[in-house]
Amino acid sequence: GAVVSQHPSRVICKSGTSVKIECRSLDFQATTMFWYRQFPKKSLMLMATSNEGSKATYEQGVEKDKFLINHASLTLSTLTVTSAHPEDSSFYICSARDRGFGELFFGEGSRLTVL
Amino acid sequence: QQPVQSPQAVILREGEDAVINCSSSKALYSVHWYRQKHGEAPVFLMILLKGGEQKGHEKISASFNEKKQQSSLYLTASQLSYSGTYFCGTETGNTGKLIFGQGTTLQVKP
Numbered sequence: 001g002a003v004v005s006q007h008p009s010r011v012i013c014k015s016g017t018s019v020k021i022e023c024r025s026l027d028f029q030a031t032t033m034f035w036y037r038q039f040p041k042k043s044l045m046l047m048a049t050s051n052e053g054s055k056a057t058y059e060q061g062v063e064k065d066k067f068l069i070n071h072a073s074l075t076l077s078t079l080t081v082t083s084a085h086p087e088d089s090s091f092y093i094c095s096a097r098d099r100g101f102g103e104l105f106f107g108e109g110s111r112l113t114v115l
Numbered sequence: 116q117q118p119v120q121s122p123q124a125v126i127l128r129e130g131e132d133a134v135i136n137c138s139s140s141k142a143l144y145s146v147h148w149y150r151q152k153h154g155e156a157p158v159f160l161m162i163l164l165k166g167g168e169q170k171g172h173e174k175i176s177a178s179f180n181e182k183k184q185q186s187s188l189y190l191t192a193s194q195l196s197y198s199g200t201y202f203c204g205t206e207t208g209n210t211g212k213l214i215f216g217q218g219t220t221l222q223v224k225p
Contacts, residue, residue, distance in 0.1 A: 032211055034211060034212060034213070036215075042217075042218075043117075043202060043215045043216065043217045043218050044157070044202065044204075044213075044215045045215075046212060046213070046214060046215075049210075049211075049212060093156055093157075095211075095213070096211075097211040102162065103147075103159055103162055104147065104159070104204075104211060104213060105159070106149075106156045106157050106159075107156060108155075108156050109155070109156040111154075
């Protein structure tokens with residue numbers, strides 16, 4: 001079945017640094033990918049829709065300059081958390097859909113801890 | 116906009132049944148159900164498309180009432196492995212953009 005992979009699975013960084021998280025569709029092409037964040041014991045909150053070859057669409061309240069999304073190819077989207085602060089510590093998960101309909105496949109998630 | 120799940124938490128004994136509900140105020144194209152274990156990514160259970168269908172997967176099944184914009188997840192003869200947090204995700208069109216409910220925590224005890 002379709003697989004979505006994220007890297008890294010865990011990252012710890014110092015406040016003020018930037019962190020890049022990769023989301024890859026391993027056996028299908030995804031023109032659209034989605035980025036979610038999840039705080040402990042909370043639901044998954046959609047952050048943005050990543051569109052291959054064009055700008056990402058951000059949900060209301062999500063800072064686009066803070067969370068940079070690049071979808072440079074049909075199999076890779078990246079989320080860069082810029083100038084990270086402790087409040088950015090969270091579980092970031094991406095998802096993608098094969099063939100444009102049906103099941104959405106989630107990556108394994110990336111746990112970011114900002115010290 | 117976020118769908119509402121009920122109940123918020125359920126505690127069961129092995130072998131007991133449970134129903135988790137998901138309700139939206141918007142017209143829905145599909146409802147997706149996921150189970151998440153602590154520290155892990157959500158695991159897909161099933162998807163229901165508008166049309167009022169019901170789906171089954173071993174002892175886990177679900178229904179979707181398009182007119183009421185409601186979906187229910189049925190867990191029968193629960194097993195310890197069913198423990199986790201269940202989320203419904205809703206689509207208002209074929210966009211792939213899921214909006215998740217707040218989750219229902221299920222704990223199955225021996």
